[in-house]
Amino acid sequence: MRLPAGRNSVRKIKVRAVIPGDCPELISEGFPTENDFNKALQAQPEIEHYGLPCCGADKLGAPTANQRVRLELVPVNCYGGRVQLMSNFWEKLPKPIFVLAPLANVTDSAFRRVIAKYGKFTRPDGSKGGGPDVIWTEFVSADGLVKGNREVLSRDLVFTESERPVIAQFFTSTPEHMEEAARLALELGFDGVDINMGCPDKSIEKQKAGAMLMKNPKLAIELIAAAKRGAGHLPVSVKTRIGYNKIEIEEWLPALLSAEPVAITVHGRTRKEMSKVDAHWDMIKRAVEIRNEQGSKTLILGNGDVKTIEEAKERVVESGVDGVMIGRGIFGNPWLFNTERKIEDISIEEKLSVMLEHTKLFMELLGDIKSFALMKKHYKAYVHGFDGAKELRVQLMEAESVEEIERLVKEWLDKNRVSIATV
Numbered sequence: 424m425r426l427p428a429g430r431n432s433v434r435k436i437k438v439r440a441v442i443p444g445d446c447p448e449l450i451s452e453g454f455p456t457e458n459d460f461n462k463a464l465q466a467q468p469e470i471e472h473y474g475l476p477c478c479g480a481d482k483l484g485a486p487t488a489n490q491r492v493r494l495e496l497v498p499v500n501c502y503g504g505r506v507q508l509m510s511n512f513w514e515k516l517p518k519p520i521f522v523l524a525p526l527a528n529v530t531d532s533a534f535r536r537v538i539a540k541y542g543k544f545t546r547p548d549g550s551k552g553g554g555p556d557v558i559w560t561e562f563v564s565a566d567g568l569v570k571g572n573r574e575v576l577s578r579d580l581v582f583t584e585s586e587r588p589v590i591a592q593f594f595t596s597t598p599e600h601m602e603e604a605a606r607l608a609l610e611l612g613f614d615g616v617d618i619n620m621g622c623p624d625k626s627i628e629k630q631k632a633g634a635m636l637m638k639n640p641k642l643a644i645e646l647i648a649a650a651k652r653g654a655g656h657l658p659v660s661v662k663t664r665i666g667y668n669k670i671e672i673e674e675w676l677p678a679l680l681s682a683e684p685v686a687i688t689v690h691g692r693t694r695k696e697m698s699k700v701d702a703h704w705d706m707i708k709r710a711v712e713i714r715n716e717q718g719s720k721t722l723i724l725g726n727g728d729v730k731t732i733e734e735a736k737e738r739v740v741e742s743g744v745d746g747v748m749i750g751r752g753i754f755g756n757p758w759l760f761n762t763e764r765k766i767e768d769i770s771i772e773e774k775l776s777v778m779l780e781h782t783k784l785f786m787e788l789l790g791d792i793k794s795f796a797l798m799k800k801h802y803k804a805y806v807h808g809f810d811g812a813k814e815l816r817v818q819l820m821e822a823e824s825v826e827e828i829e830r831l832v833k834e835w836l837d838k839n840r841v842s843i844a845t846v
């Protein structure tokens with residue numbers, strides 16, 4: 424399988440033989456074989472963090488009889504060039520951290536691109552500001568990637584450089600599948616791997632994944648360890664809730680912390696509460712306290728009912744979280760993370776223009792595998808709050824193609840004497 428990925432993405436990790444003058448870590452003699460690689464793993468357990476199995480040794484020239492050889496792991500991109508491994512990108516983010524939530528069938532590759540573009544701004548000196556500090560993909564079934572239709576599922580894992588740092592989120596209850604999915608994320612050049620431990624959907628729970636993992640902390644811990652094995656140098660995080668039927672943060676969070684994920688996003692509701700009650704930010708605050716009491720380095724991100732960056736900043740002050748994740752607030756507002764612009768100040772013309780751009784991207788990237796109907800919830804969110812919005816919305820709901828959407832938008836703007844630039 425070949426997928427588009429950035430120029431700096433790790434595509435594979437080669438083991439190459441280096442014949443050093445004064446190498447402190449001599450591992451084997453002779454031209455390295457797969458066995459040597461295994462020996463190297465034993466001698467340097469940290470190599471395991473690079474995750475990928477040996478893809479063959481570079482033929483740098485076989486060493487002569489008594490020359491000793493050091494094995495070096497070389498991450499390379501799709502052109503064979505060496506990739507500078509990014510360590511833990513989380514450490515480099517300025518706090519507080521504001522991130523985009525995974526929203527299945529909403530924050531797909533098309534919408535993520537739109538958010539990455541309009542969420543940022545350029546300062547007069549040319550430097551960039553705003554934008555989500557981290558972007559999550561929608562959740563992807565690790566079981567499906569391993570056993571099912573990898574070609575189709577992998578389309579959810581397509582991203583552009585503008586989205587970085589970007590994290591792939593997976594769900595499964597099988598550690599081996601998690602390991603393999605995490606390895607794929609590494610190969611595709613993601614910046615991190617996240618495990619879903621909060622989804623209340625029955626079809627996910629049937630697979631003992633998502634929120635169901637809160638009932639099985641032991642398996643949850645194994646999944647984190649498996650993800651770490653597969654993810655190599657990539658940081659592994661978890662997204663979860665505050666309990667299953669009742670609030671269980673006192674037991675559940677320490678269990679997760681014991682597996683040392685780099686970050687835990689805490690959605691402030693139990694599984695039972697679904698999204699029906701207000702998020703318990705007092706419990707998110709408690710999660711921060713527990714983390715501090717345990718002396719853990721894991722970052723805590725709070726999530727639930729935050730609609731703007733201003734609100735997010737207030738939540739940070741109240742709860743002490745390292746950052747805030749925003750989900751539904753992004754509907755109809757790809758400018759959400761752009762602190763230079765307020766949604767109230769975005770003209771109707773611009774909103775409709777971006778909506779059309781979003782539709783075209785959706786068709787280009789996903790039109791062959793996803794239903795056009797998925798765009799309809801976006802139209803509801805883009806088109807409201809102005810005179811004539813309802814009339815246009817009703818027409819958009821009935822449209823069945825990008826051409827129809829374009830025609831309706833143009834007609835509406837003509838009628839309302841606003842012009843739209845071609846996007």
Ligand SMILES: Cc1cc2nc3c(=O)[nH]c(=O)nc-3n(C[C@H](O)[C@H](O)[C@H](O)COP(=O)(O)O)c2cc1C
Binds near residue numbers: 562750
């Ligand atoms: C339509 C929809 C899809 C979602 N998909 C995912 C998902 O794929 N992975 C996940 O961890 N959470 C998912 N969630 C949960 C959100 O990421 C988030 O935790 C929740 O919406 C609360 O945050 P908010 O109040 O800012 O929206 C989804 C929520 C919604 C409404």
